[in-house]
Amino acid sequence: MDNFGVFLQIIFWGLYAGCIYILLATGLNLIFGVMKIVNFAHGEFLMIGAYITATIFFISGINPYLIILLSMLALIGIGAVVERFCFRPILGTGKLNEIFLSIGLIYIFQNGAAIIWTDEWQSVKSPYDGISLPFGSLSIPLDYILIMFFTAAIICGLYLFLKKTTIGMQMRATSQNRKGAMLVGIDVERIDVISFGLGCALAAAAGTLWIVSGQIFNPYMGSIPAIKAFAIIILGGLGSIPGAIIGGLLMGLAENGAAFLLGGIWKDAISFVILIIVLVVRPTGLFGEKGD
């Protein structure tokens, strides 16, 4: 492999990592944009989505890419329950309550998953395992192309949902001005439930695509991605969906570039170095607006 080939390969791995980050951070930003809550347990929804997909796959043998939809639907339901019984009662009572509630949820979800599925490492074998497509001087496994395709499709679907449907417009209105939305008759509590459910569904999609790429998983898999998702939404701008997409891609590329050029131990650190630089230069993040 020549140097240009290596460069292309690193860019490709950065884009792949960016896809997972985009889905996770977009969901988190959707929830933050509408409800303005801080949910550190968002990574646990990724984990639950991964386990739901894996369980259905192990039982039925259905193509895991087709199970994404089921996993996302299940997480809409789980997210709605969590919003209704956990976050709604404390909405507006202060950030500290939200932080401690979400930390509590992390333990509950992780230990619950360990009881249901055990905390053994598990893996899912994609039906396209071993199939690669030529791409210039590279040979790219089909799974990664599918992961990028599904990410793009889900984000496009979300864009259309927010732009073209009544509920989507109500969500945007609530995100822009919650009191104003209430005054014009929008049921903001209903919008909260839908936003939280959708955010969780995006995390489930991220979890599913994570495991079909062959990565092993256990109940603790969501903790680090959740921290990175927070860094991405701060980097991109709180509440900004384009910010989450650009931030996710930037994070994926920066991490893999740093791992290649500086060594693996810089992989996590570089994201936060970029975050600090962006915040110093532009405190609202890349796409954030004052007041977010």
Added chain:
Amino acid sequence: MKYSVLFIASILIVAVFIAGCTQQPATQQPSTTQGVIKVGVIASLTGPASNVGTNMWQSAQVAADKINSEGGVTLKDGSKAQIRLIVGDDESTQQGGQKAATKLITDDKVDILVGGYSSAVTSAYEQTIAEYRVPYIVTGASSPIITHRTDIDTSYIFHHCPTTDTYGQYTTMFIDQVVRSAVNKKLGAPADRPFRLAMLYQDTAFGKGVQSAVNNTIMKDKLNIQLVSQQSFRMGESDFRTPLTAIKAANPDAVYIAAFPNEGAPIITQARRDIGLNTIFLNVENNDNAQFYKDLGQYGEGAIIESRFSPYTAPAGTVADAQNAFKQSYFTKFGAYPDMMGASTYEGIFIASKATEKAGTTDKAAVRQALVSLQMPQVIEAMKDQTCSFSSDFRESTFDLWMEQLSYNATIGETRPAIVWPDNLKTTDFVLPSWYVAGSSS
């Protein structure tokens, strides 16, 4: 009034003195008065290393069951004491390890400790061990710093697993003596062609220890091995595609991986499936674990594991029967097979039991002294001179290590190991797989 105050004060002083006199021995009273020896087992029951930690804890239970069913431990006065295990979950973190060690020592008041997996986690609570002076048989953490460090008193800590220095050296010797000639033969290259080795190691005391051992062995023995790429990753990483791309670009003849099983299996899978790095992967002994074989699937074909106990093979010689009996007992109790860390923890319980028997008491200083001079027949692993003992300098056991090569069994969908080195233990010969691609200097 004045005399009354003096009288009451005197009574109080005497009472405190008596209480002190009666309480002092009570805290040092060995727990064997109840016929029980409390053995604390520190294992990672949760967190990234939970698979190995659970295996260690379950193996300890199999050992305790065996010792207790055979009558327990005979003490100085002729009485018998049963082994009672108490587990401490280190949560695969340094903070968790500190909590587990402190609880076992201060709340559960254990007589002796066994276990410890991650070197980073174990070294974080060694200060507590030193402070309370509790004998601790470390059966998993392989960094030499565990007993070599000088910033704290490690005299109560005994190391019953090979260190990274030892197995780094063994693996490098295997590469030089066996893999090199096979690669040269395949290439038709002269014997003096430098062997191109790459390393991918966890950025911890464990991973750096292996890296350092390989570098030192090459330098010290003047081996014709060229380290063409040395990449690191943080503990718990799951995406290795970028460092593997860098390694592939360096054209290695083989890749030595210093990782935990939950990292080692994805490394090999991603290397062969995603990067197309069709080479020999050499793994550290902690990967000789049933879950590792399951996660690897067909991608493990041709890989090497440095080992001393395997769930799926045993060396030619005397320890095979003992290993098979342990595997059978473990399988009967838990429906799965033990791994290497489980095996050394199993032995750790026997060593704790033997040392207590030799000391005749659970007094910690006496048990420590018994461990220092321990000479007991090997239990299930092949030990140097067939004897379990600790070196006089750093209190380390010495094992006979071997190399296994994995071959794919399509019926079960997993690879299985066979011992290929050294000659006195091997059951078959090392072979380069047909798909193997040697590195080149171009």
